[in-house]
Amino acid sequence: MNRIYIALALAILAFWAGWEWRDRSADLTVATGEATQAMAVADQVNATRAVEHSQANSMADIGATHEEDREAAATVPDAVMADLRADRLRLRDGWASCETQRLSETVTSTSERDAAAQRREEFAGAVVRAGRDADDQLRACQAVIAADRAEVSR
Numbered sequence: 001m002n003r004i005y006i007a008l009a010l011a012i013l014a015f016w017a018g019w020e021w022r023d024r025s026a027d028l029t030v031a032t033g034e035a036t037q038a039m040a041v042a043d044q045v046n047a048t049r050a051v052e053h054s055q056a057n058s059m060a061d062i063g064a065t066h067e068e069d070r071e072a073a074a075t076v077p078d079a080v081m082a083d084l085r086a087d088r089l090r091l092r093d094g095w096a097s098c099e100t101q102r103l104s105e106t107v108t109s110t111s112e113r114d115a116a117a118q119r120r121e122e123f124a125g126a127v128v129r130a131g132r133d134a135d136d137q138l139r140a141c142q143a144v145i146a147a148d149r150a151e152v153s154r
Contacts, residue, residue, distance in 0.1 A: 091120065
């Protein structure tokens with residue numbers, strides 16, 4: 001009878017060992033697959049982050065260039081006024097006479113004509129700066145679009 005119990009115990013032990021081995025090999029296969037998937041996801045996340053960092057650096061460069069252009073634009077009105085006063089730049093007759101058309105030559109004094117000329121110079125400087133600011137803004141927007149399209153085409 002002892003031999004039967006021992007044989008039965010060995011059979012149960014063998015059954016249990018086989019069951020455990022099958023479970024552990026299945027767990028190992030699943031764990032290997034999950035690890036492979038996790039590594040693929042990590043690689044994809046790292047690639048996405050690299051693209052985002054590249055785009056952020058691109059946008060930062062565009063922003064820095066735009067800010068430099070904006071700072072340089074602050075000197076434009078003074079340069080235009082200086083060029084007008086030094087006769088290196090001339091206004092068209094239609095624009096130069098826009099304020100004096102309203103004033104009669106006989107009525108206006110010399111100081112009023114000088115003030116009108118100075119206002120024209122200041123206005124010309126402001127108009128040129130507004131145009132330059134618009135050009136700088138447009139250039140920056142176009143650079144952002146070009147950078148975005150370059151990233152999408154990769």
